[in-house]
Amino acid sequence: MAKDSQFKAYDLHRKKQHAISSPLANITRHRLNPADWADAEAVAGKPARKVAKKRAAKTKKRATKKAVRTATDILHCWSAEIECLHCGKLGDDPNCESKCYDRFRKDHSIRHLIDVKGPSHLGYGAFTRPGVQLSKGQWLDEYLGELKPLAGDTGETSASLYRCEIPGICAVDAEQAGNWTRFINSHCRPNVKLWGEFVGKRHVILFQALRDIGPEEEIVFNYGSWYFERAGFKCVCDAYKRPHIPGGEHRAKKPVRCSKAG
Numbered sequence: 001m002a003k004d005s006q007f008k009a010y011d012l013h014r015k016k017q018h019a020i021s022s023p024l025a026n027i028t029r030h031r032l033n034p035a036d037w038a039d040a041e042a043v044a045g046k047p048a049r050k051v052a053k054k055r056a057a058k059t060k061k062r063a064t065k066k067a068v069r070t071a072t073d074i075l076h077c078w079s080a081e082i083e084c085l086h087c088g089k090l091g092d093d094p095n096c097e098s099k100c101y102d103r104f105r106k107d108h109s110i111r112h113l114i115d116v117k118g119p120s121h122l123g124y125g126a127f128t129r130p131g132v133q134l135s136k137g138q139w140l141d142e143y144l145g146e147l148k149p150l151a152g153d154t155g156e157t158s159a160s161l162y163r164c165e166i167p168g169i170c171a172v173d174a175e176q177a178g179n180w181t182r183f184i185n186s187h188c189r190p191n192v193k194l195w196g197e198f199v200g201k202r203h204v205i206l207f208q209a210l211r212d213i214g215p216e217e218e219i220v221f222n223y224g225s226w227y228f229e230r231a232g233f234k235c236v237c238d239a240y241k242r243p244h245i246p247g248g249e250h251r252a253k254k255p256v257r258c259s260k261a262g
């Protein structure tokens with residue numbers, strides 16, 4: 001895997017690439033600051049909620065003894081009820097292993113098909129390159145960032161607008177470090193969706209195409225009303241003439257869902 005680097009973006013006005021100023025880092029693996037986890041309740045290896053209570057209690061006891069050192073410690077999951085997206089085996093099958101994660105990522109990475117463009121009134125955005133077609137149902141890349149304990153584990157809350165939570169496990173914050181998916185803007189007619197999935201006994205946050213996506217199209221998903229209410233500003237996507245809160249009267253009460261992880 002490539003080392004962390006600086007993001008490059010295509011400036012539509014000057015018609016040339018420029019480097020997005022650091023300290024924002026383009027990463028290929030989740031980052032983790034052990035100091036963030038020092039005071040947090042140890043959640044390493046916490047099983048998915050769907051695991052039977054008895055099993056969960058046993059495994060939690062074992063897990064809380066384990067110090068959090070790596071992203072894998074935090075994201076590891078051995079649910080006997082959920083299939084790996086790569087091999088199709090259940091999470092407690094010994095034949096499902098970390099190689100599934102590496103292979104899945106290799107097979108589904110579309111970084112080379114994406115241009116980051118901007119800045120515009122929404123900052124930067126992620127677009128398919130000329131000639132690129134993505135198919136409905138296609139898995140795109142994983143949402144990468146810095147792994148942070150959930151507010152309930154530390155008592156701290158975050159103001160980051162690049163934060164996505166895996167319920168009961170951790171938050172992935174791409175404010176300072178992430179991959180191209182951190183540039184996906186919000187739209188009330190989205191072409192991708194965000195899922196909490198499992199690959200190689202590990203929690204992952206993945207994007208999936210909701211329909212065929214053509215060349216030079218912006219990749220967008222609906223952040224949901226919760227995001228904008230918390231951020232204190234409105235969605236300005238062109239699905240509506242005026243700034244709005246997605247969902248109007250029928251607002252979701254919860255943050256961006258990583259459904260199978262919760």
Ligand SMILES: C[S@@+](CC[C@H](N)C(=O)[O-])C[C@H]1O[C@@H](n2cnc3c(N)ncnc32)[C@H](O)[C@@H]1O
Pocket residue numbers: 122123124125161162182183184185186187231234235236237
């Ligand atoms: C995850 S970032 C997306 C990438 C961002 N455009 C950038 O340049 O880093 C989310 C931020 O983008 C902007 N944004 C994205 N979609 C928006 C929308 N539909 N309406 C208003 N602001 C939006 C907001 O500033 C929001 O906090």
